[in-house]
Amino acid sequence: MxxxxxxxxxxxxxxxxxxxxxxxxxxxxxxxxxxxxxxxxxxxxxxxxxxxxxxxxxxxxxxxxxxxxxxxxxxxxxxxxxxxxxxxxxxxxxxxxxxxxxxxxxxxxxxxxxxxxxxxxxxxxxxxxxxxxxxxxxxxxxxxxxxxxxxxxxxxxxxxxxxxxxxxxxxxxxxxxxxxxxxxxxxxxxxxxxxxxxxxxKNSSVAIAKAIQAVNANFKDGVDGFDVEIKAFGDCFGTEDFKEGTTAFLEKRKADFPGK
Known part of the structure; x- marks a missing residue:
């Protein structure tokens, strides 16, 4: 366009x-x-x-x-x-x-x-x-x-x-x-x-997207932000970014997040 x-x-x-x-x-x-x-x-x-x-x-x-x-x-x-x-x-x-x-x-x-x-x-x-x-x-x-x-x-x-x-x-x-x-x-x-x-x-784009979702949930009527946070937190465990981030921490190196 x-x-x-x-x-x-x-x-x-x-x-x-x-x-x-x-x-x-x-x-x-x-x-x-x-x-x-x-x-x-x-x-x-x-x-x-x-x-x-x-x-x-x-x-x-x-x-x-x-x-x-x-x-x-x-x-x-x-x-x-x-x-x-x-x-x-x-x-x-x-x-x-x-x-x-x-x-x-x-x-x-x-x-x-x-x-x-x-x-x-x-x-x-x-x-x-x-x-x-x-x-x-x-x-x-x-x-x-x-x-x-x-x-x-x-x-x-x-x-x-x-x-x-x-x-x-x-x-x-x-x-x-x-x-x-x-x-x-x-x-x-x-x-x-x-x-x-x-x-x-430099940080996980997947985790950041989840954080945006969770923070915004606190300002929406009829939505329990804590529940959204819990689910989003759990979802992060199934991502490649989480695997890379935790592995990098344990290996004492900087993470190279794939954004997935």
């Missing part, structure tokens, strides 16, 4: 997806969401890729929000359908991807942009980053998982304040809130993110 709105680069087991709509501050429109879905799906099925990094082009914005012009005249039914399809196609899709996804937040991450960053498994921000959910200034609420994921990350009270005031928080505040894991200089963001990604690539 030829992409118009995203770029994909792969090297040393790490794939970088760059949302490339600089004149629109990388705003998410329908076409970009579809391209991201296809891009993430392809990388998940690529055995050479161990970790995925998502970022935005330029130095101003990760993603400055959704493309409001696409839905300004929607009806109630169309609005609900927009949120449902968007969550299924991109935001829930990314959260439940079997491969780790790291958001490298380079600048503004607002509305759908922050929601995309929150759907990643963790986030690293540049020191000029600003994050927020300004939807209530448009008479609407976050519809791509923002009301659910933000409280999980920063707590109910802080999430309520951010959503109700529509205010932005800077990178240091986001770090203090637990919204991002690290803050680094803009020029160092991708290199720093790739350094962490490189550490992940």
């Amino acid at each position: 030829n992409y118009e709105n995203i770029l994909i680069e792969k090297e040393n087991g790490i794939a970088v997806i760059t949302i490339n709509r600089p004149t629109k501050l990388n705003a998410l429109n329908k076409a970009t969401i579809e391209e991201l879905h296809h891009g993430f799906g392809g990388l998940e099925n690529d055995p050479a890729v161990k970790v995925i990094v998502i970022t935005g082009s330029g130095e101003k914005a990760f993603v400055a929000g959704a493309d409001i012009s696409e839905f300004a005249n929607f009806s109630v039914e169309k609005g609900a359908d927009l949120a449902a399809k968007g969550q299924e196609m991109l935001f829930d899709f990314v959260e439940n991807l079997k491969k780790p996804v790291i958001a490298a937040v380079n600048g503004f991450a607002l509305g759908g942009g922050l929601e995309l960053a929150m759907s990643a498994h963790f986030r690293i921000a540049s020191d000029n980053a600003k994050m927020g959910l300004p939807e209530v200034t448009l008479g609407v609420i976050p519809g791509y998982g923002g009301t659910q994921r933000l409280p999980q990350l920063v707590g109910k009270g802080r999430a309520m304040e951010m959503i109700m005031t529509a205010g932005m928080v800077d990178a240091q505040t986001a770090l203090n809130y637990g919204l991002v894991n690290h803050v680094v200089a803009q020029a160092e963001l991708l290199d720093f993110t790739k350094e962490i990604a490189a550490k992940i690539t």
Whole structure:
């Protein structure tokens, strides 16, 4: 598939997806969401890729929000359908991807942009980053998982304040809130993110996929995360990665995981 709105680069087991709509501050429109879905799906099925990094082009914005012009005249039914399809196609899709996804937040991450960053498994921000959910200034609420994921990350009270005031928080505040894991200089963001990604690539991709599944289970209604963890733990014993990992430990050498 030829992409118009995203770029994909792969090297040393790490794939970088760059949302490339600089004149629109990388705003998410329908076409970009579809391209991201296809891009993430392809990388998940690529055995050479161990970790995925998502970022935005330029130095101003990760993603400055959704493309409001696409839905300004929607009806109630169309609005609900927009949120449902968007969550299924991109935001829930990314959260439940079997491969780790790291958001490298380079600048503004607002509305759908922050929601995309929150759907990643963790986030690293540049020191000029600003994050927020300004939807209530448009008479609407976050519809791509923002009301659910933000409280999980920063707590109910802080999430309520951010959503109700529509205010932005800077990178240091986001770090203090637990919204991002690290803050680094803009020029160092991708290199720093790739350094962490490189550490992940050395570990068992099978075990990591199981860990993602188990951690996510804790946040799903009607699912006992402990039960999911127990089953996933047991499943690991039947993998080639487990055999290699334990053998390497006993032989006092570094493991060379086959990813099976």
